[in-house]
Amino acid sequence: MSHITLIRHGQANSGARDEESYDKLSPLGHQQARWLGAYLRDASAHHPRIYCGTLIRHVETAASAGLVDVVQDERLNELPYFTLATLLRDQRGLDIPTDREGFIHHLPRVFTAWSNNDIANPPIAFDAYIEGVNTALAEIAEGPGPALVVTSGGLISMVMRDALGLDMQATARMALAIMNTSMHRIFPIGDTMTPVLFNAVPHLDTPDRHYAQTHL
DSSP: OOOEEEEEOOOBOTTOOSHHHHOSBOHHHHHHHHHHHHHHHHTTOOOSEEEEOSSHHHHHHHHHTTOOSEEEOGGGSOOOHHHHHHHHHHHHOOOOOSSHHHHHHHHHHHHHHHHTTOSSSOSSOHHHHHHHHHHHHHHHHTSSSOEEEEEOHHHHHHHHHHHHTOOHHHHHHHHHHOOTTOEEEEEEETTEEEEEEEEEOGGGOSGGGGGGOOOO
């Protein structure tokens, strides 16, 4: 098996309240991706295979980073948070937060309700989503040489959940911590993919770029 570096997309439209409106990079998101691409080139990082989800923010991040020959796979797309939150509001009366503090408490409740099948008629069942992610990553891991995967924070947190045996509260906290264009690596140890890197942003670590270490 080969190791996989997961990359969260650049900052998207953080003021959005639905899936479609959120799905585009902000000007800062494009800049974060350009800095990431420059870092990878300067470091002579070797990734003969590059993948991304099919969402606009994934494709734009890969393009702004200068990544080429990118294979798109919808199984690498983000979980449908906004849709799940709307369904949970309509079915259970759980208000959708309008600020980050509210979001911190809201996200684990959405994750938990979805994983427990407590949300009726979701766009995709939790188990089906996880199976799709795991199958896609297993296929990538079987390929020759290390791979880059441009995806989203929710997916990365679910990968870490499976690898580390986290509960949903811890998974949600991990999702909230993931920064835009951060890098996360899973490495084969025996026949298991194990996290060896989390939330790395060396391309944003200089003082003049600290403002670009965004979570939303």
